[in-house]
Amino acid sequence: MLSTEIVGWFADIGLDDRPHVGGKGGSLGELQRAGIAVPPGFVVKTGVFERFIRALERESAVRARVESLDAEDLTAITACCNEMRARVEAAELPADVLDEISAAHATLCAKGEQVPVAVRSSATTEDAADASFAGLQDTYLWITSLGQTLHRVRSCWASLYSVESVSYRRKRGLPEEGVAMAVVVQRMVNARTAGVMFTRSPVTGDRSVMTIEGAWGLGSAVVGGEVTPDHWVVGKITGEISVREISEKLVQHVPAAGGGIEHVPVAEERRRAPCLSDEELQALRAIGRKVERQYGRPQDIEWAVERETNEILLLQSRPETVWSAKEAAPVARPAEDPLSHVMSIFGGQR
Secondary structure (H helix, E strand, O other): OOOOOOEEEHHHOOHHHHHHHHHHHHHHHHHHHOOOOOOOEEEEOHHHHHHHHHHHHOOOOOHHHHHOOOOOOHHHHHHHHHHHHHHHHHOOOOHHHHHHHHHHHHHHHOOOOOOOEEEEEEEOOOOOOOOOOOOOOOEEEEEOOHHHHHHHHHHHHHHHHOHHHHHHHHHHOOOOOOOOEEEEEEEOOOEEEEEEEEOOOOOOOOOOEEEEEEEEOOOHHHHOOOOOOEEEEEEOOOOOEEEEEOOOOOEEEEEOOOOOEEEEEOOHHHOOOOOOOHHHHHHHHHHHHHHHHHHOOOEEEEEEEEOOOOOEEEEEEEEOOHHHHHHHOOOOOOOOOHHHHHHHHOOOOO
């Protein structure tokens, strides 16, 4: 499995490669380098997207047209986005790109089997400190053929021109040049249980605890807010479970017979049953501590427990931003007079 200018395997990439593999791709590579279990996969690099967009721009403008949009003109943004997405999804992949993705897909599947994969957008600015595209681009689950995978690579590129993503960039005045999309292709986890883990409390900012939330089936039900997950607060060092809230989990996402996912009811006897054992909670705590040490800062993590083996796999890790941003913000407006500045911190008036 050799990485090239077109395709990068997780084992060969890390956070420093984010300009070429996007935030999600760089993070998955970093996790694998740290010895943390992730589903195997590869990334279609941003250079391929750049080539693709340049080819489209030889026909008519793409980036300049997006930059010309008024951030408040939703009608114009919607019309432009519909056109751009259709152009991207309809265009042909270059022959060398088609060949390399096909070869990488065959390697990932192994022995000619059609292994279900996830095709996931990985924007270059996805987890930036000053602007995050996380959640604005598309992910496609349980893709069961090479043809579908190739189509969904273009769909991920096209999602960079969704109304939400373009509106976000225009409102922030971000230049289109340099905004690029990599695409992650990785084996699907047939999850018994999945969810999220925060290595500091998302409610209080307490760094001595972790918050773990999960539900039955694929994690898309939790991330999409379609089920109220079970909720635990665990001491980061002690492992003490100080909060244990088991919800009634009525639905779950599971693989559909023809590919994709479907919503099915949870069996009556499992609805009020915890989706994780205490042993699994402690295993997640240990993984969360290891990830936080690797990144050097608190993390928001997506995880899944494989249905057959009960192995815990990480699907994503990104920096926690809410409390980190509060800590980074100045506590008082700078003053020309140093004494006035100090007084403003402690409640004095200028």
